[in-house]
Amino acid sequence: MNFPSIHRVVTGHDAQGRAVVASEGPLPTVVELDALPGTVFHEVWSTQASPAWVDNGADPTVGAIRLPPPARGTRIRFVDIPPDTDDFLAHGAARMQAAFAQIGDAAASTVQAGSPHPLMHRTESVDYGVVIAGELTLVLDQGEVLLQPGSVVVQRGTQHAWANRSVRPCRMLFVLVDGRYDPAIAAALGGTAAGH
Numbered sequence: 197m198n199f200p201s202i203h204r205v206v207t208g209h210d211a212q213g214r215a216v217v218a219s220e221g222p223l224p225t226v227v228e229l230d231a232l233p234g235t236v237f238h239e240v241w242s243t244q245a246s247p248a249w250v251d252n253g254a255d256p257t258v259g260a261i262r263l264p265p266p267a268r269g270t271r272i273r274f275v276d277i278p279p280d281t282d283d284f285l286a287h288g289a290a291r292m293q294a295a296f297a298q299i300g301d302a303a304a305s306t307v308q309a310g311s312p313h314p315l316m317h318r319t320e321s322v323d324y325g326v327v328i329a330g331e332l333t334l335v336l337d338q339g340e341v342l343l344q345p346g347s348v349v350v351q352r353g354t355q356h357a358w359a360n361r362s363v364r365p366c367r368m369l370f371v372l373v374d375g376r377y378d379p380a381i382a383a384a385l386g387g388t389a390a391g392h
Contacts, residue, residue, distance in 0.1 A: 199329065199367050202226075202238050202274055208252040218252060225257045231295035232288075234278030234365065237261055242271040246374075262300035264319045265372040272371045277332060279360045288314030306355050312337070313357035322373045323351040330366030333359040353377060 201222050208218030225239040239257040244266045265271040292305040304317045313335045327347045334341045335357040360366050
């Protein structure tokens with residue numbers, strides 16, 4: 197399945213304070229991961245602080261991809277996730293350091309011997325994931341949930357993976373919000389919690 201390209205409209209203000217279209221067109225940063233063929237990141241926007249600075253600044257998506265949101269910021273992206281293959285399930289764990297390094301966060305990969313899926317990872321953030329097309333299975337340390345179009349996951353810094361057990365790619369929309377672990381959760385996670 198070929199998904200349509202993302203059409204992005206960014207607004208801004210002119211010198212008189214009137215609302216204008218600052219840019220319109222395809223996303224400038226769309227990257228397929230070398231270690232995970234078929235996995236494509238479509239970078240939409242990010243903010244660098246909270247409250248977000250409302251300005252006419254430069255496009256924050258140009259440049260290297262970073263998995264987590266900026267400190268005290270947000271990130272929005274689409275991700276296309278291909279079906280799992282037998283080869284990936286058997287040997288994918290060995291490629292995870294390279295995959296997460298390509299998206300700027302090698303430490304996010306938490307896969308180890310006995311992990312329920314090669315893509316197990318964690319970020320210290322609150323992420324909203326919406327299935328746009330296709331289906332996925334959310335894999336956690338304890339339990340799984342089948343997700344279909346319209347499913348929304350509120351991911352609160354937990355170790356997880358996205359397993360595509362179907363025969364078609366899945367497209368998800370993610371909004372990531374920088375976070376900090378509650379001290380009790382941080383203590384329970386020990387030294388394994390992601391950090392900034």
